Amino acid sequence: MDNLPGSPARRGWLQWIDPRGKQGGGWGFLINRLAGLGLTFYLFLHLMVLGKLANGPESYDGFVKLAHHPVVVAGEVLVVLAVLLHGFNGIRILLTSFGIGVARQRLWLVLAGVLALGIGLFFILRMAGVLS
Amino acid sequence: MNRRKQENTWIWFIKQASGGLVFLVILVHLVVNHLVAAGGLLTYSDVIRYFSHPWVVVMEIFFLIVVVGHSLLGLRSILLDFNPTAAFLRVTDFVFVILGSAAVLYGVWLALTIASVV
Numbered sequence: 001m002d003n004l005p006g007s008p009a010r011r012g013w014l015q016w017i018d019p020r021g022k023q024g025g026g027w028g029f030l031i032n033r034l035a036g037l038g039l040t041f042y043l044f045l046h047l048m049v050l051g052k053l054a055n056g057p058e059s060y061d062g063f064v065k066l067a068h069h070p071v072v073v074a075g076e077v078l079v080v081l082a083v084l085l086h087g088f089n090g091i092r093i094l095l096t097s098f099g100i101g102v103a104r105q106r107l108w109l110v111l112a113g114v115l116a117l118g119i120g121l122f123f124i125l126r127m128a129g130v131l132s
Numbered sequence: 133m134n135r136r137k138q139e140n141t142w143i144w145f146i147k148q149a150s151g152g153l154v155f156l157v158i159l160v161h162l163v164v165n166h167l168v169a170a171g172g173l174l175t176y177s178d179v180i181r182y183f184s185h186p187w188v189v190v191m192e193i194f195f196l197i198v199v200v201g202h203s204l205l206g207l208r209s210i211l212l213d214f215n216p217t218a219a220f221l222r223v224t225d226f227v228f229v230i231l232g233s234a235a236v237l238y239g240v241w242l243a244l245t246i247a248s249v250v
Contacts, residue, residue, distance in 0.1 A: 091155070127166055
């Protein structure tokens with residue numbers, strides 16, 4: 001038998017976006033996949049951009065000036081929110097592996113989202129100088 | 133091949149443990165880089181000053197290793213959703229090892245280069 005009893009069901013990637021019958025855990029799975037993909041892309045982009053530090057102050061400071069563009073700032077806000085959501089949702093998923101919170105996955109997912117939004121908002125407002 | 137054979141207990145454990153460590157260190161990374169430093173570490177000289185502390189270099193290199201490992205293990209998990217054949221998985225595993233090693237070597241070189249600027 002290809003898939004042993006008790007092992008995770010085979011999931012084709014199209015099932016990621018199929019809303020039919022998807023419960024809290026399914027949405028949490030999808031959110032973590034999408035946030036993880038985005039963060040992996042950002043990680044390698046971040047590493048490449050930081051390479052400008054090896055070229056001296058003109059190269060790096062010139063880039064930082066460009067990074068003040070509203071589109072880049074909006075991207076950074078998304079990265080912070082994705083980190084927090086992926087982190088808190090990841091902890092939730094780990095806990096379900098140990099049988100914790102399995103029956104209330106939607107509640108724990110909402111809690112992870114609220115924590116990510118709350119901390120993210122505080123962080124963004126601090127960065128913007130609105131909070132001291 | 134079933135998923136538990138493709139992602140054995142060790143790979144699962146490393147992915148979870150590195151995820152926990154990444155989350156812990158990334159919070160320190162975000163707070164130190166963007167909140168403790170007024171307005172964030174924005175200029176070249178800010179970054180050079182930050183990397184002049186040896187513990188920062190150690191923390192950032194540790195962060196680099198766990199975050200690269202976690203991200204590539206996560207990509208591998210996503211790949212498993214496509215039900216790859218064992219032969220295809222062997223090739224992608226090799227690519228991930230090369231990509232991860234290259235990213236870590238490059239990052240360590242960069243961190244040490246920045247730290248060596250007086």
